[in-house]
Amino acid sequence: MTYTFWILLTASLVGISCGIVGVLLILRKMAMLSDAISHTVLLGIISSYLITNSLDGFYMFIGAAIVGVLTTVFVQLLNSAGVQSDAAIGVVFTFLFAIGVILVSMFARDVHIDVEHSIMGEIAFIPWMTVDWFGIEGIPQAVWMLGFVLIIDLFLILLLYKEFKLSSFDPGLAAALGLPVGLLHYVLMGMTSITAVASFDAVGAILVVAMLIAPGATAYLLTERLHMMFILSAVFGVIAAVTGYFIAAWLNASIAGMMATMAGVLFLLAFIFSPTHGIIAKRFSQRKIQQVDIET
Amino acid sequence: MNPITANNITVAYHRKPVLQSVSFEAPEGKLIGIIGPNGAGKSTLLKSILGLVPKASGDVNIYGKTYRKQRQIVGYVPQRGSVDWDFPTSALDVVLMGRYRQIGLFRRPKKNDVKEAMSCLEKVGMEQYANRQISQLSGGQQQRVFLARALAQNAHIYFMDEPFIGVDAATEKAIVQLLSELREQGKTVIVVHHDLQTVKDYFDWVMLLNVRKIAFGPTNETFTSDLLQKTYGGKLTFLDQKEEEGVPFA
Numbered sequence: 001m002t003y004t005f006w007i008l009l010t011a012s013l014v015g016i017s018c019g020i021v022g023v024l025l026i027l028r029k030m031a032m033l034s035d036a037i038s039h040t041v042l043l044g045i046i047s048s049y050l051i052t053n054s055l056d057g058f059y060m061f062i063g064a065a066i067v068g069v070l071t072t073v074f075v076q077l078l079n080s081a082g083v084q085s086d087a088a089i090g091v092v093f094t095f096l097f098a099i100g101v102i103l104v105s106m107f108a109r110d111v112h113i114d115v116e117h118s119i120m121g122e123i124a125f126i127p128w129m130t131v132d133w134f135g136i137e138g139i140p141q142a143v144w145m146l147g148f149v150l151i152i153d154l155f156l157i158l159l160l161y162k163e164f165k166l167s168s169f170d171p172g173l174a175a176a177l178g179l180p181v182g183l184l185h186y187v188l189m190g191m192t193s194i195t196a197v198a199s200f201d202a203v204g205a206i207l208v209v210a211m212l213i214a215p216g217a218t219a220y221l222l223t224e225r226l227h228m229m230f231i232l233s234a235v236f237g238v239i240a241a242v243t244g245y246f247i248a249a250w251l252n253a254s255i256a257g258m259m260a261t262m263a264g265v266l267f268l269l270a271f272i273f274s275p276t277h278g279i280i281a282k283r284f285s286q287r288k289i290q291q292v293d294i295e296t
Numbered sequence: 297m298n299p300i301t302a303n304n305i306t307v308a309y310h311r312k313p314v315l316q317s318v319s320f321e322a323p324e325g326k327l328i329g330i331i332g333p334n335g336a337g338k339s340t341l342l343k344s345i346l347g348l349v350p351k352a353s354g355d356v357n358i359y360g361k362t363y364r365k366q367r368q369i370v371g372y373v374p375q376r377g378s379v380d381w382d383f384p385t386s387a388l389d390v391v392l393m394g395r396y397r398q399i400g401l402f403r404r405p406k407k408n409d410v411k412e413a414m415s416c417l418e419k420v421g422m423e424q425y426a427n428r429q430i431s432q433l434s435g436g437q438q439q440r441v442f443l444a445r446a447l448a449q450n451a452h453i454y455f456m457d458e459p460f461i462g463v464d465a466a467t468e469k470a471i472v473q474l475l476s477e478l479r480e481q482g483k484t485v486i487v488v489h490h491d492l493q494t495v496k497d498y499f500d501w502v503m504l505l506n507v508r509k510i511a512f513g514p515t516n517e518t519f520t521s522d523l524l525q526k527t528y529g530g531k532l533t534f535l536d537q538k539e540e541e542g543v544p545f546a
Contacts, residue, residue, distance in 0.1 A: 027380075027383065027384075082310065159402055160402070161404075162393075162396055162399070162404070162405070163396075163401065165385070165389075165393070166393045166396055168383070169379055169380070169383045169385065169390070169393070170374065170378070170379045170393065172343075172348055172372070172374045172378060173372055173374060173393065173394075173445075175346075175347070175348050176346045176347070176348060176367070176370070176372045177367060177396055177397040177449075178364070178367045178397060179396070179397075179401075220384065223384055224384050224385075224386075224429035224431075225384055225385070225386070226383075226384050226385055226389075228384070229384050
């Protein structure tokens with residue numbers, strides 16, 4: 001397997017898993033909460049390293065999932081105590097992230113998780129960091145982790161498809177029907193956390209938000225069916241990741257930065273040219289209405 | 297047995313009571329309107345019965361059992377404005393949501409469920425819009441989809457939160473028709489309502505609510521200017537004036 005193959009596979013796995021989880025985040029208007037989680041999982045990673053003294057991906061997952069869910073719990077606690085929700089998110093995530101940064105700088109300076117790496121990611125190193133799991137040699141750890149996360153995300157979305165759909169569209173009816181609305185919320189937060197931590201190595205804490213939100217937001221502008229939104233979002237995630245890599249390699253620029261930029265470019269294109277939601281289509285239909293007004 | 301027995305319901309937001317010690321026993325097979333000024337706690341009363349907002353005190357029984365045990369016989373139509381109509385889904389899909397409890401956790405809707413949902417859409421005259429994306433429907437059509445969804449719940453008791461708000465005349469007529477059909481089938485329907493002019497035509501019983509229950513009983517006994525004055529306070533004189541001028545005060 002070549003170096004480029006592993007990079008593209010990693011990037012595509014990031015695109016797909018972030019893309020499908022992002023659909024639910026957008027429909028539930030929780031984009032900012034995912035921003036918070038993508039940062040606070042740093043605390044989960046460093047905590048699991050300090051407790052287990054290993055950089056094993058499995059412990060990182062557990063740590064990240066716990067801290068990610070804790071983030072939403074704290075936000076909700078503050079919120080129900082009367083703090084505005086955006087202020088609650090801002091306070092909780094910067095506080096937990098800051099603790100993570102302090103712990104990294106104090107105890108983990110010389111290991112692989114340095115602050116800059118966590119924030120910016122470095123996909124270019126991924127093909128060399130292979131592990132031998134299940135007797136299979138030579139597969140990068142990031143690919144293993146992203147593969148597992150993608151399977152978990154897909155499994156949960158398929159299993160809970162109609163539950164996620166109703167609780168996103170109409171939480172009131174979902175609760176009245178007795179669906180486990182609170183549990184679904186925390187399942188999604190857990191999915192967001194493990195997806196963020198698995199994508200960390202590739203794109204870093206800041207840009208993973210772009211991969212979580214931009215492809216879903218693009219798909220939202222282009223389809224009127226939920227299942228299609230999942231598919232399109234995953235496709236746009238892959239396109240952003242792959243084109244981003246090649247353009248970055250060509251310009252010798254930041255790979256993660258270029259992937260996020262491409263995600264933004266795709267969104268911009270949809271925003272302008274979407275046949276239903278695009279600004280050109282809207283202008284056109286407005287002019288049509290005005291013309292009808294003049295004629296009648 | 298009464299379909300709904302509410303004892304002493306109190307609900308508070310940030311220690312400010314929005315509902316105080318509301319008790320009532322709803323009779324079976326009646327169309328019941330809940331009216332009162334803005335902020336009187338009408339929607340909150342519905343939500344507290346359905347367990348959607350926490351009660352500071354009090355309890356509710358549905359045919360003598362807690363709501364949790366009776367979910368399958370209770371249908372709910374939330375306010376149309378409470379959901380995002382840009383959500384990527386079709387009218388038929390929204391109606392199918394009413395059957396999610398019967399379908400069960402983890403399971404997918406079957407052909408049978410789709411058929412049932414289609415027939416509910418037919419009952420509200422919306423079958424030709426089944427595959428339409430919900431944002432492309434008018435306000436009245438969206439409301440009818442919500443009603444079809446409640447029908448798909450196949451309940452004995454229906455709670456509807458302001459179903460007449462912002463709908464066209466055709467939809468208003470369709471809703472009234474549907475309400476009387478539900479009554480004929482012996483179902484109990486509780487409707488939060490705001491248009492005082494139509495109360496006498498639409499409802500058999502009425503509750504006058506302003507944080508506390510002012511009155512509850514058959515419409516001809518309860519919907520009196522005396523009790524309305526008590527419910528709306530000074531605001532009603534303003535409404536009376538408007539009525540004299542012939543302006544509807546919807």
